[in-house]
Amino acid sequence: MTPVPTTSATSSLWLDGEPAAGFGILTEDVRADVCVIGGGIAGVTLALRLARAGVRVVVLEAAGVASGVTGCTTAKVSALQSTILGTVRSRHGAEAAAVYAEASRSAVRDVADLVDELGLDCELERRPAVTYAAEPGERETVAQELEAAAEAGLGVTWRDDDAGLPYAVSGAVWLPDQLQLHPVRYVRGLARAVEAEGGHLFEHTRALSVEAGSPCRVRTAAGTVTAEQVVVASHFPVLDRGLFFARMEAQRSYCVAVDVADEPPQTMAISAGGESRSLRPAGAKLIVGGEGHAAGARQATPERFERLEAFARRHWDVTAATHRWSAQDPVPYDHLPMVGPLVPRDTRLWVATGWAKWGMTSATFAARILAARILGQEHAWGPRFTPTRLALRSTPELARLGTRFSLLLAADRIAPAQAAGAGAIPTGEARVVRDGLGKTGVFCDDGGGLHAVSLRCTHLGCLLRFNGAERSWDCPCHGSRFDVDGAVLEGPAVDPLEPRDAPA
Numbered sequence: 001m002t003p004v005p006t007t008s009a010t011s012s013l014w015l016d017g018e019p020a021a022g023f024g025i026l027t028e029d030v031r032a033d034v035c036v037i038g039g040g041i042a043g044v045t046l047a048l049r050l051a052r053a054g055v056r057v058v059v060l061e062a063a064g065v066a067s068g069v070t071g072c073t074t075a076k077v078s079a080l081q082s083t084i085l086g087t088v089r090s091r092h093g094a095e096a097a098a099v100y101a102e103a104s105r106s107a108v109r110d111v112a113d114l115v116d117e118l119g120l121d122c123e124l125e126r127r128p129a130v131t132y133a134a135e136p137g138e139r140e141t142v143a144q145e146l147e148a149a150a151e152a153g154l155g156v157t158w159r160d161d162d163a164g165l166p167y168a169v170s171g172a173v174w175l176p177d178q179l180q181l182h183p184v185r186y187v188r189g190l191a192r193a194v195e196a197e198g199g200h201l202f203e204h205t206r207a208l209s210v211e212a213g214s215p216c217r218v219r220t221a222a223g224t225v226t227a228e229q230v231v232v233a234s235h236f237p238v239l240d241r242g243l244f245f246a247r248m249e250a251q252r253s254y255c256v257a258v259d260v261a262d263e264p265p266q267t268m269a270i271s272a273g274g275e276s277r278s279l280r281p282a283g284a285k286l287i288v289g290g291e292g293h294a295a296g297a298r299q300a301t302p303e304r305f306e307r308l309e310a311f312a313r314r315h316w317d318v319t320a321a322t323h324r325w326s327a328q329d330p331v332p333y334d335h336l337p338m339v340g341p342l343v344p345r346d347t348r349l350w351v352a353t354g355w356a357k358w359g360m361t362s363a364t365f366a367a368r369i370l371a372a373r374i375l376g377q378e379h380a381w382g383p384r385f386t387p388t389r390l391a392l393r394s395t396p397e398l399a400r401l402g403t404r405f406s407l408l409l410a411a412d413r414i415a416p417a418q419a420a421g422a423g424a425i426p427t428g429e430a431r432v433v434r435d436g437l438g439k440t441g442v443f444c445d446d447g448g449g450l451h452a453v454s455l456r457c458t459h460l461g462c463l464l465r466f467n468g469a470e471r472s473w474d475c476p477c478h479g480s481r482f483d484v485d486g487a488v489l490e491g492p493a494v495d496p497l498e499p500r501d502a503p504a
Contacts, residue, residue, distance in 0.1 A: 004445050004484045006470045007305075012325035013257045013282060014071045014184045021065040021188050023195075026202040026223045032058040034374060035218045035225045037207045038233035039063075040070040041183065042352045042363035044190045044201075046231060048114075049371035051197035058225050059191075059199065060218065062206035062234070062488070066187035069235055069490075072327035073360060074255060074278055074289050076268045077111050078129040078178035079104035080156065081358045083141055083272050085148040087335050092384075094151055099384045100336070101152035107364035108179055115181070120189035123182040127280070130269040132163045132172035138273045139170045145272070146173045164267035165279070166315050172269075180268055180280055183360065208494050210239055216348055229374055231350045232342060233363075236330050236479055238491040239342060239349070244387070245460070245492055247338075248330035248354055250295035250479025254469065256308045257285045257323035260316045277311060285322065288312045292357075295328055296476025300467040326470055328479055328490060331356045338387035339366040340373065350374065351387055423504065425450075430466040430473075430484070433503045440500045441466065441473055443484040451484040454498040459491075473497070 009015070034050055036043045039061025050057045062068075079101055089097040115124045133139040149156040156175050163172035191201055210230055211217040218225040237244045255278075264286035270278040278289035288311055291304040305324045312318050332338055332354040342349035350373065352366040365381070372379040425431045430443040432455065441464060443451040453473065455463045462477035472489055473482045481489040486497030 004443070004451065004471055006472055006483065006489065008072045008325035008327070008470060011323050012072050013255075013285070013287070013323040014073075014075065014182060015067060016323060018184050021191065021203060023061075023065060023191065023201040023203045026060065026205040026220055026225070028223045030058060030200070030223065030225055032056045032200075032225060032227045034058075034229045034231060035060065035216070035227035036231045036233055037210075037218065037238065038235065039065040039191070039201060039203065040068055040233070040235060040363070041066070041187050041360060042235075042366055043231070043233035044187050044194065045364055045367035046233065046352070046370050047194045047199050047201075048190050048197065049367055050374065051194050051199040053371070053375055055374070057194070057199040058227065059194065059201040060205045060207050060220065060225065061201065061203045064203050065191050065201060066184045069327050069329065069359065070187050071184045072255070072325045073183055074280055074287055075183040075360060076129065076178070076180055076280060077108050077360045077364070078175070078268060078358075079108055079154055079361070080129040080131060080149060080173060080175040080178065081361065082131055082270050082276070083145045084335070084356070084358065085152055086141070086145040089148040089151070091334055092336065094148075096336070096384055097148050098152045099381055101149065101154050103365040103381050104361050105154065106368065107361045110364050110368065111179055111181070111186070111360075114190065115186065118189055118193055120186060122185040122189060123283075124186075125180050126177050127180050128164070128267045129175045129178040130163045130172050130267045131272055132165070132269055133170040134271040134273050134277070136170045138271070141272045142171050142173055149173060149175070163269060164265050165269060166265075178268060180282075206488070206494060207234070207238060210349070212346075212349055214348070229348050229350065231352065231370060231374075233352045234491055235353065236491050237342070237351050237353055238494050244330075244338065244351070244353060245478040247333050249333070250328055250330050251292055251357070252295050252297075252300065252326055252328045253289060253292040253357060254304045254308060254326045255287055255289040255324065256305055256312065256321055257282060257287050258309065258312045258316070258318045259284065259320045259322060260286050260312075261319050262317050264316070286312060286316060294476070295479035295481075296465050296467075296474040298465060300465075300469050300474065302469050304469050328481070329357045329359065330354055330479065334389075337362045337366060337385050339369050339385040340382060340387050342387065344388045429468065432466075435500065435503045439463070440503055442502050443471070445484070450502040452500040452502040453482070453484070453486040454500055456497075457493060458495040458497065459493040464497075
């Protein structure tokens with residue numbers, strides 16, 4: 001049966017028309033100083049830093065380099081990130097906000113320097129980053145972001161005008177000289193530089209397990225990588241030893257790209273309210289992002305894309321909607337990235353995760369921190385982002401995540417099936433079908449073919465829900481995702497779903 005791709009695989013602006021990266025598949029055992037799991041911006045940026053320091057590095061990517069979340073972002077690199085600095089200051093204090101701002105500002109410089117040094121053709125442009133209040137009730141939140149950003153040393157200004165948008169706003173924070181780019185071309189350019197420095201990248205090679213020790217061993221389907229140190233940069237960690245799944249909430253968000261007859265905005269703007277709208281130009285196109293929700297939520301429907309398109313049409317003369325895609329990002333309970341040892345005092349297993357939807361920036365500074373630690377050096381930013389920290393002010397949020405997991409684990413097991421049999425499923429849709437004493441997930445493709453799988457997530461056993469916007473089965477507990485035939489799309493799961501016969 002022909003595989004059914006997700007919406008993003010066929011309609012991401014950044015993946016559309018891009019040739020395959022062309023890196024090989026691991027087919028034998030190899031040795032390295034460091035094995036990096038994950039071929040997105042975090043893993044590849046780190047691999048380049050290590051390779052340039054003379055480290056023998058191997059990168060394992062489960063799909064294609066930059067084809068995961070990196071290929072499905074809005075691709076902004078900015079030290080002004082919606083209202084992040086205000087949130088960090090309120091939860092961790094002004095010193096933490098200053099560290100976050102300094103690290104983010106350095107990431108903007110690092111990206112610009114790498115593009116210039118390597119001569120990368122990745123549509124890099126400098127743009128102002130803007131956080132604006134779409135409604136009067138959001139003005140105070142934006143004003144607090146201005147205060148936190150200024151206190152942290154960013155050269156922000158306040159604007160009461162339109163912030164470069166064709167509609168009225170109630171105030172905005174403005175930070176000049178931030179970056180936007182083509183993320184796939186950027187990261188694949190870095191990957192080629194890794195190879196030029198003697199590193200090795202393997203695509204379509206999923207890390208299935210990691211054996212800690214001296215040395216460590218990373219097992220894949222066709223070979224084992226033996227390495228002194230291992231970095232888990234797979235977005236959501238595929239190893240549970242640090243209990244990251246209990247300290248982060250996976251959230252999905254959506255994007256559309258449209259052609260406009262008038263000029264798209266020349267700023268990278270994002271609103272501060274609950275119904276967030278993220279905007280940026282891409283040549284003559286306009287990208288609109290938003291509609292976020294927790295992974296596995298029942299609201300994952302095509303209407304998410306339609307609302308973004310309607311917003312664009314309300315404010316611009318849209319001539320065509322050309323692309324739609326979505327991405328998933330783990331948000332830590334205390335709103336700071338997790339960068340450092342996978343478990344306390346370990347100097348062999350490392351992790352980088354928790355970008356909270358700003359991974360182009362945070363993953364870049366995470367690479368700087370981890371490269372220093374792996375090379376035996378301390379880094380001034382490191383203690384602030386250590387994964388083993390405990391944030392007392394965020395303890396209620398941690399408790400909420402634990403309670404949510406327990407409720408989800410039980411609720412879907414007692415929920416009724418959605419269809420009596422596979423014959424009742426419309427084309428292009430999926431249903432939970434009663435199968436004896438259990439349940440089976442069945443998708444009916446556009447040609448009428450049925451794709452049936454077990455609904456039990458192979459991570460910790462939560463029951464999956466169908467994501468109609470992406471044509472995938474998503475875990476509401478920890479964000480693992482599977483295609484309609486059960487193949488893993490996103491971790492922390494590493495094993496596919498069990499195939500089933502479609503109940504009549």
